Amino acid sequence: MVGTALFFLFAGFAIMCAISMVYHKNPLYSAISLVGVFISLSCIYITLAAPFIAAVQILIYAGAIMVLVVFVIMLLNLDDDSGPNRLKYLYTLGGGLGVVLLAQTFFIFYAVMRASNVPSDQTLSAGKTLTIGQAMYTEYLLPVEIVGILLLMAIIGSVMLARRLAQPQLEIVVERESELRNDEQ
Amino acid sequence: MEAVLKTAFPFMVITAGVLIGFQMVLMIVAYTVLAERKVLGWMQGRVGPNRVGPWGVLQPFADLLKFIFKEDITPDKSTKFVYFLAPLVALTCALLPIVVYPFGPEITSVDWSFLPMGLGEGVKALPLTIARIDVGVLFVLGITSVGVYGIMLAGWSSNSKYSLMGGLRSSAQMISYELAMGASVIGVVLLAGTLDLGGIIRAQQQSTFRWFIIPQFIGFVVFLIAAFAETNRTPFDLPEAETELVAGFHTEYSALKFALFFMAEYVNMFTVSMMCTVLFLGGWYVPGLSHVFEVGSIPYAVVSHFAFIGKICAFLFLYIWVRGTLPRFRFDQLMNFGWKFLLPVALANVIVTIIVVFFLNR
The missing domain is CATH 1.20.120.1200 (NADH-ubiquinone/plastoquinone oxidoreductase chain 6, subunit NuoJ)
Structure with missing residues (x-):
C-alpha cells in the first residue's frame, strides 16, 4: 500500500x-x-x-x-541559438525511435502479464551489496573485466585526444601572435 | 483505532527520532559557530563575542534573529528559480546524512512490554540511529556529492562574476577531492567487510588494533585532507576566498538564504567529522567500557554516545585550529596536490590494503 x-x-x-x-x-x-x-x-x-x-x-x-x-x-x-531548421530530420528519426520504444514497452507489459506470478526468495537479497559483489566477481567476471578494459581505453583515449588537440591549437595561436607583431613592425 | 495506531507507531518513532536527532545536530552546529569565533579570538589575542548573554553563549540565537530580520535582496538579473533553489539544495543535502548517523550502541536491557496496546511486543533492541541503511557509507558520500549543485547553481544563477568564479572553483575542487576521499574510504571498507556504518564500528571492536586509524593511518590522513577540501574550509577555502572573490558563490545572497548556506557549511563539517570518527576512531566505541557497564544497558549507551559526540567535537576543534593557523593554497597548487599527490597515495594505500587483507583471509 x-x-x-x-x-x-x-x-x-x-x-x-x-x-x-x-x-x-x-x-x-x-x-x-x-x-x-x-x-x-x-x-x-x-x-x-x-x-x-x-x-x-x-x-x-x-x-x-x-x-x-x-x-x-x-x-x-x-545561448539559445540551437538552429531548429537544420535539425528537422531529427524529428522523424526521434518519432520512429519513440514508436519502437513504445512497442518494446507494450511487449514487456505483455510478457510480464503472461509470466506466472511466483514470488522468489532471491528478490529480498538480490539488492544487497554482498550478493551483487559475489555475482560480479564469480558468475559475471568476464563482462566486468571487459567493461573495465573498455573504460580504461576510454580514459586513455580521451587523454590522448585532449593532448593532441591542445598542441596544434597552441601553435596556431603563437603563429598568429607572431604574424600580428610582424605586421605591426 | 488500535489498528491504525499500530501501523502508525513505527512512523511516529521515526519522526520522533528525526526531530531529536536533527535538533541535537543543529544545536551543536550553532555552538560550533560560536566556538569558532571564540577560539579564533583567543588564537589572535582577542576576546571574541561576549555581549549577548554570559560569555556570549546566546550569540548563535542573536545571529539567527539578525539573519531572519535582514532584508532579502534578489539581484535584478539573476535566474530567479535557480537562485531560490540553490540554498535549499545545499542545506537539504547537508542535513540528509544525519539520518544514518550511528549515535550510539543498541539499548537491549529495557523491556518494552509496558507500552499500551502491545506496541512494544517483539521489540528487542532500540538502535540509536534513525535509519539503518545497508550502504551507509555510500549514502553519505553520494548525498554530500549532490551538495555541490547548491554551490554551483548559486554561483551560476547570481549572474555575478565573483559568484561564477567561486562556483566554478568549488565544483572543480570538490570533483577532484571526492576521488581521493572515496579511495581512502575503500581501505576501511576492505578491513571491515561492510558498507554499514554500525557494522564498521562493530568490526573495529573485534579487530586487533581496536581503532582503524592504526592499520589505516595513510587512509586517515588522506581522508582528513580531502575532508577539509570537500567542506571548503581553510586551507582549501578558495570558493569563498574573500580577498579575491569578495565571498565567492554566496556574494549575492543575503538574509535567510545566506544563513542556509552558512548552516549547510557547518553541518557538512559535522558530517565529515562524524565520518572520520566512525571510519577511523571507532565511532561510539570506548575500549574497556564493557568492563565497567553491561553491554546494552542505558549507562553504557549514554557514555558511548557522549564519547561519540566528544570525538566529533575534537575534529571540529581541529577544523577551527587549522583555520587559525594555515594560510590559503593557490588554485594550481590545490589541483596539483589533489591529482598528483593525494589520489596516487590513496590508490597505493588501497592496493597495499587489498594485498594484506587477501593474505590475512587465506
Whole structure:
C-alpha cells in the first residue's frame, strides 16, 4: 500500500522531470531536470529493496557525471541559438525511435502479464551489496573485466585526444601572435 | 483505532527520532559557530563575542534573529528559480546524512512490554540511529556529492562574476577531492567487510588494533585532507576566498538564504567529522567500557554516545585550529596536490590494503 503510493509519487516526479528536461530551451534547466530524474529513480530503487544500486545511482550519475555536464554548460555559457531548421530530420528519426520504444514497452507489459506470478526468495537479497559483489566477481567476471578494459581505453583515449588537440591549437595561436607583431613592425 | 495506531507507531518513532536527532545536530552546529569565533579570538589575542548573554553563549540565537530580520535582496538579473533553489539544495543535502548517523550502541536491557496496546511486543533492541541503511557509507558520500549543485547553481544563477568564479572553483575542487576521499574510504571498507556504518564500528571492536586509524593511518590522513577540501574550509577555502572573490558563490545572497548556506557549511563539517570518527576512531566505541557497564544497558549507551559526540567535537576543534593557523593554497597548487599527490597515495594505500587483507583471509 505505502510502497505503491511511493512508487507512483516517485515515478510521477521522474516523468515530470523527464518531460521538463526535453522541453526546456536552457541547457542548464535540462541538466537540473535530469538530476531530478536520477534522484527519483534512486528513490524507486530504495523502495524496491535495492539500496546499493540506489546509492550508486546517486553517487555516479547525479554526483559525478551530471556535475561534469553542469560544469561544462556553465563554462560554455550557451545561448539559445540551437538552429531548429537544420535539425528537422531529427524529428522523424526521434518519432520512429519513440514508436519502437513504445512497442518494446507494450511487449514487456505483455510478457510480464503472461509470466506466472511466483514470488522468489532471491528478490529480498538480490539488492544487497554482498550478493551483487559475489555475482560480479564469480558468475559475471568476464563482462566486468571487459567493461573495465573498455573504460580504461576510454580514459586513455580521451587523454590522448585532449593532448593532441591542445598542441596544434597552441601553435596556431603563437603563429598568429607572431604574424600580428610582424605586421605591426 | 488500535489498528491504525499500530501501523502508525513505527512512523511516529521515526519522526520522533528525526526531530531529536536533527535538533541535537543543529544545536551543536550553532555552538560550533560560536566556538569558532571564540577560539579564533583567543588564537589572535582577542576576546571574541561576549555581549549577548554570559560569555556570549546566546550569540548563535542573536545571529539567527539578525539573519531572519535582514532584508532579502534578489539581484535584478539573476535566474530567479535557480537562485531560490540553490540554498535549499545545499542545506537539504547537508542535513540528509544525519539520518544514518550511528549515535550510539543498541539499548537491549529495557523491556518494552509496558507500552499500551502491545506496541512494544517483539521489540528487542532500540538502535540509536534513525535509519539503518545497508550502504551507509555510500549514502553519505553520494548525498554530500549532490551538495555541490547548491554551490554551483548559486554561483551560476547570481549572474555575478565573483559568484561564477567561486562556483566554478568549488565544483572543480570538490570533483577532484571526492576521488581521493572515496579511495581512502575503500581501505576501511576492505578491513571491515561492510558498507554499514554500525557494522564498521562493530568490526573495529573485534579487530586487533581496536581503532582503524592504526592499520589505516595513510587512509586517515588522506581522508582528513580531502575532508577539509570537500567542506571548503581553510586551507582549501578558495570558493569563498574573500580577498579575491569578495565571498565567492554566496556574494549575492543575503538574509535567510545566506544563513542556509552558512548552516549547510557547518553541518557538512559535522558530517565529515562524524565520518572520520566512525571510519577511523571507532565511532561510539570506548575500549574497556564493557568492563565497567553491561553491554546494552542505558549507562553504557549514554557514555558511548557522549564519547561519540566528544570525538566529533575534537575534529571540529581541529577544523577551527587549522583555520587559525594555515594560510590559503593557490588554485594550481590545490589541483596539483589533489591529482598528483593525494589520489596516487590513496590508490597505493588501497592496493597495499587489498594485498594484506587477501593474505590475512587465506
